[in-house]
Amino acid sequence: MLANIGLAALTVSFLLGIYATAVSAYGGWRGDARGLALAESARNATLLVVPFLTISVLVVTYALYSLDFRLAYVAGVSSRAMSPFLRLTALWGGQAGSLLFWSWLMAGFVATVLWRKWEADHELMPYFIAVAMLTTTFFIGLVVFITNPFAQLWHLTGSGEIVEAVFRPAGAIAFVPPDGNGLNPLLRHFGMIGHPPTTYLGFTGFVIPFAFAISALLTGKSREDQWIRTSRRWTLVAWIFLSIGLVLGGRWAYDVLGWGGFWGWDPVENAMLMPWLTGTAFLHSVMITEKRGMLKVWSVILIILTYALALFGTFITRTGVISSVHAFGKTALGPVFFVFIAVTFFGSIWLLLKRLDTLKTEHELESFLSREAAFLFQNLLFLAITFVVFLGTVFPLLSEAVTGTKITVGPPYFQKATGPLFGALVLMMATAPLFAWRKQSAGRLGRAIFTPFIGSILIAGVWGYTHRMHPGSYFALWVASFVVIAILFEFYKGIRARMKRGENPLVALARLVGRNHRRYGGYVIHLGVMMIGLAFIGDIYFQDETQRALARGESMTLGEYELRFDDLEMYPGSDGREVLEATTSLFRDGEFVANLNPRRDFFVVQQQPMTIPDVYTTAAEDIYVLLVGWEEVGLTSSTFKIYRNPLILWAWVGGLVLILGTGIAVWPEARRKKQTSYVLKPTTRAATAARPATGD
Amino acid sequence: MAEMIRKREPETVPQEGVATQERTLSLPQGETGAEQSARRWLSTILVYAAVAGLLLLLGWGLVKVNSGQVDSGLAPDFTITGFEGETITLSELRGRPVIINFWASWCPPCREEAPYLEATWRKYKDLGVVFIGVDYADTESKALEYIEEFDITYFNGPDLGTRISQAYRMDGVPETYFVAKNGELRGVHVGPLYPPKLDEKIEELLAEEYP
Numbered sequence: 001m002l003a004n005i006g007l008a009a010l011t012v013s014f015l016l017g018i019y020a021t022a023v024s025a026y027g028g029w030r031g032d033a034r035g036l037a038l039a040e041s042a043r044n045a046t047l048l049v050v051p052f053l054t055i056s057v058l059v060v061t062y063a064l065y066s067l068d069f070r071l072a073y074v075a076g077v078s079s080r081a082m083s084p085f086l087r088l089t090a091l092w093g094g095q096a097g098s099l100l101f102w103s104w105l106m107a108g109f110v111a112t113v114l115w116r117k118w119e120a121d122h123e124l125m126p127y128f129i130a131v132a133m134l135t136t137t138f139f140i141g142l143v144v145f146i147t148n149p150f151a152q153l154w155h156l157t158g159s160g161e162i163v164e165a166v167f168r169p170a171g172a173i174a175f176v177p178p179d180g181n182g183l184n185p186l187l188r189h190f191g192m193i194g195h196p197p198t199t200y201l202g203f204t205g206f207v208i209p210f211a212f213a214i215s216a217l218l219t220g221k222s223r224e225d226q227w228i229r230t231s232r233r234w235t236l237v238a239w240i241f242l243s244i245g246l247v248l249g250g251r252w253a254y255d256v257l258g259w260g261g262f263w264g265w266d267p268v269e270n271a272m273l274m275p276w277l278t279g280t281a282f283l284h285s286v287m288i289t290e291k292r293g294m295l296k297v298w299s300v301i302l303i304i305l306t307y308a309l310a311l312f313g314t315f316i317t318r319t320g321v322i323s324s325v326h327a328f329g330k331t332a333l334g335p336v337f338f339v340f341i342a343v344t345f346f347g348s349i350w351l352l353l354k355r356l357d358t359l360k361t362e363h364e365l366e367s368f369l370s371r372e373a374a375f376l377f378q379n380l381l382f383l384a385i386t387f388v389v390f391l392g393t394v395f396p397l398l399s400e401a402v403t404g405t406k407i408t409v410g411p412p413y414f415q416k417a418t419g420p421l422f423g424a425l426v427l428m429m430a431t432a433p434l435f436a437w438r439k440q441s442a443g444r445l446g447r448a449i450f451t452p453f454i455g456s457i458l459i460a461g462v463w464g465y466t467h468r469m470h471p472g473s474y475f476a477l478w479v480a481s482f483v484v485i486a487i488l489f490e491f492y493k494g495i496r497a498r499m500k501r502g503e504n505p506l507v508a509l510a511r512l513v514g515r516n517h518r519r520y521g522g523y524v525i526h527l528g529v530m531m532i533g534l535a536f537i538g539d540i541y542f543q544d545e546t547q548r549a550l551a552r553g554e555s556m557t558l559g560e561y562e563l564r565f566d567d568l569e570m571y572p573g574s575d576g577r578e579v580l581e582a583t584t585s586l587f588r589d590g591e592f593v594a595n596l597n598p599r600r601d602f603f604v605v606q607q608q609p610m611t612i613p614d615v616y617t618t619a620a621e622d623i624y625v626l627l628v629g630w631e632e633v634g635l636t637s638s639t640f641k642i643y644r645n646p647l648i649l650w651a652w653v654g655g656l657v658l659i660l661g662t663g664i665a666v667w668p669e670a671r672r673k674k675q676t677s678y679v680l681k682p683t684t685r686a687a688t689a690a691r692p693a694t695g696d
Numbered sequence: 697m698a699e700m701i702r703k704r705e706p707e708t709v710p711q712e713g714v715a716t717q718e719r720t721l722s723l724p725q726g727e728t729g730a731e732q733s734a735r736r737w738l739s740t741i742l743v744y745a746a747v748a749g750l751l752l753l754l755g756w757g758l759v760k761v762n763s764g765q766v767d768s769g770l771a772p773d774f775t776i777t778g779f780e781g782e783t784i785t786l787s788e789l790r791g792r793p794v795i796i797n798f799w800a801s802w803c804p805p806c807r808e809e810a811p812y813l814e815a816t817w818r819k820y821k822d823l824g825v826v827f828i829g830v831d832y833a834d835t836e837s838k839a840l841e842y843i844e845e846f847d848i849t850y851f852n853g854p855d856l857g858t859r860i861s862q863a864y865r866m867d868g869v870p871e872t873y874f875v876a877k878n879g880e881l882r883g884v885h886v887g888p889l890y891p892p893k894l895d896e897k898i899e900e901l902l903a904e905e906y907p
Binding site for chain 2: 341
């Protein structure tokens with residue numbers, strides 16, 4: 001049977017993983033020619049893990065598609081009522097399948113890194129393989145031994161119980177349920193194709209910079225710079241996937257969860273945000289490390305912290321230690337995972353402390369008015385926000401451990417505690433790129449920020465004068481417009497300089513960006529982040545809502561909008577749901593703008609209702625309508641809740657801009673330019689060469 | 697200037713738990729070797745302690761999540777107010793076997809066991825057995841419809857603030873806990889009850905001696 005092939009392939013990949021880990025670690029330890037040959041063999045084993053895991057993944061996917069209910073996993077997450085599309089996505093719809101998918105992605109990342117040529121940092125390869133494959137093999141091991149997707153259902157003839165086991169228990173006969181339970185209704189959404197895979201790519205991708213950092217520390221190569229450049233590129237890959245995952249997750253929550261917003265500070269959202277924050281901090285600090293040889297310890301800590309937070313997030317999601325909307329259900333995963341995390345955390349710290357002397361800074365901070373200082377400060381802000389989010393996330397656990405009562409902190413805590421920090425961070429975003437390296441004259445800096453500063457004050461002032469709302473909103477708007485103007489002004493200055501040489505504006509823009517991908521790609525990313533920031537400002541300060549029961553033909557108003565309840569009907573929907581759908585008309589200033597159909601789907605088998613909003617979107621705001629109640633008899637009256645969500649559209653546009661910016665930033669530069677772009681002033685190099693002697 | 701880097705970081709980093717050692721990076725030449733190593737030791741210990749603390753917390757949470765239902769020892773005491781306003785306190789029921797059943801009107805398996813529960817209650821109520829139905833995360837109107845539908849006559853009340861289900865570390869509905877005459881738990885049944893499980897359990901509980 002096909003499942004046996006999947007199981008066999010999974011087992012082989014596990015054994016290959018163990019082989020690769022052990023042999024590469026031994027090869028690295030030997031360090032001689034024989035050691036390198038062993039590492040080469042470990043590399044081949046690692047490359048082989050991917051096809052074997054692919055077979056496993058394909059078998060599970062096919063079983064889900066063809067509804068092979070002999071497999072417990074298939075019976076758990078697939079069902080006859082589900083569309084083929086949802087059956088395929090059910091691969092990551094439950095614990096066992098998603099861990100297999102996770103391992104597959106991680107192995108894919110590791111293999112991709114090994115596939116390329118290892119010229120510059122080949123000495124790191126043995127330990128890189130050892131660290132990366134230890135982690136990957138751990139996850140494959142979880143799939144093999146703890147949540148095996150190839151486990152079948154068995155009927156114990158003696159006690160009549162149904163059990164799950166990979167091999168037939170004594171005296172049992174195979175049990176094949178007539179239909180499966182199907183996916184959790186919340187997962188039956190188009191977003192299932194986007195959010196989980198991108199999130200997993202983001203999380204698993206962080207193993208690469210981590211493995212580089214650990215192997216650099218192990219070999220003492222952390223003294224050199226090459227590995228950190230390689231790490232930067234891979235962090236960027238993981239980071240962009242995590243960013244996309246975050247945006248898609250927000251979109252999904254907005255479309256499905258029916259709480260009117262896109263970010264709820266749920267523990268799992270936080271678990272994803274924290275590595276994103278530290279990863280972002282790393283992507284900034286690494287620039288200082290690359291160009292000035294400073295903040296090395298800082299960069300290494302950020303890599304380790306990012307990976308640790310990714311593991312932490314995975315741990316709390318998959319073991320249910322902190323309850324959230326993403327609960328995976330109880331499994332025996334906890335203890336093993338706990339040991340793995342403990343070993344990883346303590347091992348990394350021990351190694352880092354042991355190798356601190358290899359991470360000496362090559363330059364001292366010369367002035368607080370310098371790009372180095374600005375980046376350091378901005379990094380501290382990232383860490384402060386991470387800490388605040390971390391505290392809020394573990395607070396239920398902490399409070400229960402200390403006082404015996406579980407206290408969950410809600411969005412107000414997160415908003416109040418992170419709001420000012422984010423504000424300061426955004427200010428840094430506007431100004432830090434304008435700082436010069438090493439030392440900045442205050443006058444020059446003043447001239448550079450003068451125009452954006454005045455422009456943003458004007459915008460915020462005019463807005464504040466015309467819309468007398470929450471004072472915090474003026475500040476938020478000022479900060480946001482400051483950044484946007486500062487960035488656009490940078491583009492303007494660059495283009496203007498080129499136009500003076502006779503280029504037309506479009507050519508000037510293309511060449512400007514082409515000459516310095518990283519810088520202008522970074523600016524575009526900043527613009528995208530600010531668009532998402534706008535959506536947050538709208539959500540926190542300007543959201544408006546109202547709720548009313550309406551009879552057919554009646555209307556309710558929210559500001560200049562009017563919603564008329566036209567009809568309500570009930571019909572059986574696809575994949576086992578009862579749909580109750582309202583028809584309403586939305587008018588703006590008396591003019592018809594859209595028909596909106598908010599729904600309430602009830603999943604009969606799971607006994608789970610789902611409130612699906614309908615939304616009217618413009619660039620300025622969303623009108624988000626929920627059907628929250630109705631009269632059961634005759635369906636003549638319904639209760640609607642309307643949210644006015646300003647600027648939400650910009651969160652999604654911002655996500656796209658972010659991707660665009662990252663694309664620009666990672667676009668390979670022409671070779672000749674690449675070599676010159678990192679060269680420092682020769683004088684500082686000479687000064688550095690003399691330092692280590694006194695430092696030790 | 698190294699001073700500046702060193703001093704700025706400790707303010708925000710140590711709580712994170714992974715990162716206090718930066719300041720050993722470039723110690724000013726003014727410090728003596730002893731001071732240096734003392735500082736290094738202190739920060740090292742702090743880092744390890746923070747990580748150990750976090751792991752301890754996670755480990756504790758894990759144990760709690762995985763420990764499953766309370767199914768032995770003295771049954772956690774509680775007072776519950778029924779849908780009709782009357783109040784029951786578990787510890788006041790010593791000398792009588794108590795069956796605590798967690799249920800909800802939205803729970804299909806609960807419907808499977810409801811007739812059996814009611815029939816068993818009618819069979820044993822004159823022998824001093826107490827049934828307590830704890831309605832978990834439900835609305836009162838739906839719960840009352842459910843009680844009427846199955847003509848349930850034993851005591852039922854809502855689990856306000858899910859306090860009782862937390863105390864018993866209940867996992868889902870339905871779950872049934874068996875309390876002996878002396879107030880100790882004699883096991884838990886997860887999922888719907890079918891004959892003759894409940895009868896057998898009650899017979900066992902009735903057979904126990906109580907002074």
